[in-house]
Amino acid sequence: MGRLSRRGMLRAAATLIIAGGLAACGDSSDEVATASSSNRAGAPFALDFARTWPPLVEDQAVPVADDLTAANYYIVLDGSGSMEESKCSGGLTKMDAAKQAVARFAGQIPDDANIGLAVFDGIGLSERTPLRAGNRADFEKQVRSIIASGGTPLSEAVRLGYDALTIQGLRQLGYGEYHLVMITDGEASDGYEPGRMVDAVLTQSPVVIHTIGFCIGERHSLNQPGRIAYRAADDPAALERGLAAVLAESPDFTITDF
Secondary structure (H helix, E strand, C coil), X not given: CCEEECXXXXXXXXXXXXXXXXXXXXXXXXXXXXXXXXXXXXXCXXXXXXXXXXXXXXXXXXXXXXXXXXXXXXXXXXXCHHHHCCCCCCCCCHHHXXXXXXXXXXXXXCCCCEEEEEEEECCEEEEEEEEECCCHHHHHHHHHCCCCCCCCCHHHXXXXXXXXXXXXXXXXXXXXXXXXXXXXXXXXXXXXXXXXXXXXXXXXXXXXXXXXXXXXXXXXCCCCCCCCEEEEECCHHHHHHHHHHHHHCCCCCCCXXX
């Protein structure tokens, strides 16, 4: 495939658009239009993202993806200290139940889709498996290695996932589907509330945010009806059903309030 001329490092480009999105939250200047299904497969709401996402930068060689219409699933898994509890997990720790569910979910994702993994746990928040196809073995290995400990930096976790999906959006010229899947058992640590970052993602891109609230019910900052696809899971089976539902999510999921 060919290459595109774009400016700056990819990571810097993604960071710039995120910063711009945060500054623009609440700005009513965005033009609203119907997104063509041929232009943005699975777009979650009706903004003309062809003009705004992914960000166009110049003077940097960016490899064009082989499959421009690929679906992308970026999973962020909570490995905070509370995941070592056994509440709601059928005799397992919540961490072990989540590891099993996420590994099964990865096996259900079509082989031609790109998947990635980020975790916040005892070694901090970081990407563990880059977003790509053909990486299932590494994905499952990284899931098994999680050591539950530490806090819940939800805003930075959302930012990291959006960063990765934005870079892939550059490679796919904005085509395809983009899903950010958050699995968490608690609210954000102080100073890491996700509200402003979520607003930036949902108003500046076609990324769909899915959240599985494990053993926390319906009351969570990432439960925003009409904006975020949120599912409460009170046992391991419900957790697996919630993840399976991500793949079955209707492509015409719409945002009615942003």
